[in-house]
Amino acid sequence: SLNQKPLYQSRTRLRVAQKDGIDSAVPTHTMFAYSVDFPHRHIQDPASQRLTWSKPPLNVLVIRKIRDETLLEPFKELCRFLVEEKHLMVYVEKKVVDDGSLMTDDSFSAIRNQLCTFREGYDDISDCIDLIICLGGDGTLLYASSLFQGSVPPVMAFHLGSLGFLAPFKFESFKTEVDKVFEGNAAIILRSRLKVKVVKGMFQRNEQLFSTQENGIAPHNHINNEAGKITLQLQVLNEVVVDRGPSSYLSDVDLYLDGRLITSVQGDGVIVSTPTGSTAYAGAAGASMIHPNVPAIMVTPICPHSLSFRPIVVPAGVELMITLSPDARNTAWVSFDGRKRQEIQHGDSIKITTSCFPVPSICCHDLVYDWFDSLAQCLHWNIRKKQTRLTDASDSSETDN
Template sequence: MSEFQNIGLIGRTESESAVVSLKRLMAFLENEGYVVILEEDTAASVSNHNMQVSAKSRLGELCDLVIVVGGDGSLLAAARALARYSVPVLGINRGRLGFLTDITPDQVEQKVGEVLVGKYMAESRFLLDMSVTRDGRPIGHGSALNDVVLHPGEFIRMIEFDLYVDGQFVYTQRSDGLIISTPTGSTAYALSGGGPIMHPKLDAIVLVPLNPHTLSSRPIVVEGSSEFKLVIGHSNIAKPHVTCDGHEQVITAPGDIIRIHKKPHRLTLIHPIDHNFYETCRSKLGWAE
């Protein structure tokens, strides 16, 4: 008997191709005798089914495995909602790049079938917690599997902020912002900003300045247990924004304090047994073989 009996499904509902793959997956799982639980928004995009429906926040309580049909953005959203339940997550790629969702649509039955009989790799990925305080009062928070980003928001202006790592002052920086990225996020926005690619197994965090005014300012890699504090400078004209995985957003003001640290809960990411991080880099990033 498979260790995964109750399987949750989350689909990228605005994508017709994702809905096609979702229906194909539903038919396969039902035919194989698994209990399928649809996330409520996903269920609304699929008609004529008799499957159980649940809010995304409760899937972690009800399921042994959650399968996400969509792009990396869909999986990031699922990770933020499900990490605290320790339920493993598997991705089927119906997006563009697909670093996290690594099963292709034509492999659904074969690769998902292999995972369900125990032929898979499991990786533990950590997330980041972010909070913003103003005059000692909390005004916003969020979590991220990829990155927390400080940026100017709607204005194209340099912003000024102080950075502290583990209570030690690092620098006062004027730049377009700062990316604080996990190894998972090192192949996303941080890579575009000139940051290093980090292997997913590393317990490390990279700080990538965005177009710093001081050209000698470079990415810094620190240990994963580090705690970060950003203090928004009083000379800013723009109101810097802080976002988590490009989704949860808080608008800051001068003097606000942003704190970031590793989340206590980790995500278990499932891959097919033949998954290879370096092959993924070769194929997704166009490396010469």
């Protein structure tokens, strides 16, 4: 078993149940690499990851898709259930509670007065939430992830949006599903995130070393000076996108891996995504779809001006860095899960690696079935009209011909 103490107190832990009766506890706020000697099995079964509660959950954060009137009734039903029947402390955003439809609903006023409110960017609730429940589409889960730049509580996402690839639960049976999660032993998947730093100014590339090998990986480190000011640090669940922005010129950025220049990307841009993000923008740009349980980082060019530039998968532990090429005719723009878009100038750099704070996403069935079901239902993966079976008559006619 793993005797690893959590960094701070939490009511949540992830139990990896072994078939031999040995349990290994892994706190959800960090990731540990460990191995257990089993003579008959060498690879851990992903389906063995289970969520248990060391203490009953007390504080629940409810994230609702805003500007969608169809979610008002589900939101009120869920809050009423959590407050009146489960006797929990429910946290919601202040702008959600201040919605005009909720303010004028007298039947909901008693529940509304018991809700705890917070404001994004002003109030820190990261240490007091035991469970997150999302109502909406994939964007609500991405938004919930952005609220927790460190440890993330388990997330239960109900599909009430347009796509719902990351939301496996149906709201029609929300009471039953929530009760199952509170009872424990729910299947869970740790969705890795990207740790991103934006460093402004002071980056230079050694052009003399680069000229020694025009194609392929250069033999030495090309970084002359990477001192600068870190202006932004983020945890990203889907992808980091670097593109040409409003410019009519090709974007021209250099891609480094662990300090070595790998290649220059000339085209509309480049996407650096997690396995979760491989089915989002990266998938639309031609990347392979990676199961979220695979530790990897996907690098996908956007409309590259090269017939041989295919998407690549690199190990999760490497550090990628993206800078403007010295010959670039224009600046580039970067966004993080579609948010906080900003311009990248010459001398700026973007450093990306896998974060040690994943998003524990609760599964409806299990992490394998849920993923393939989402591929089929949301993306219509490998859906085609089935070829009909040949009849005996057609078999004989083809033989005669």
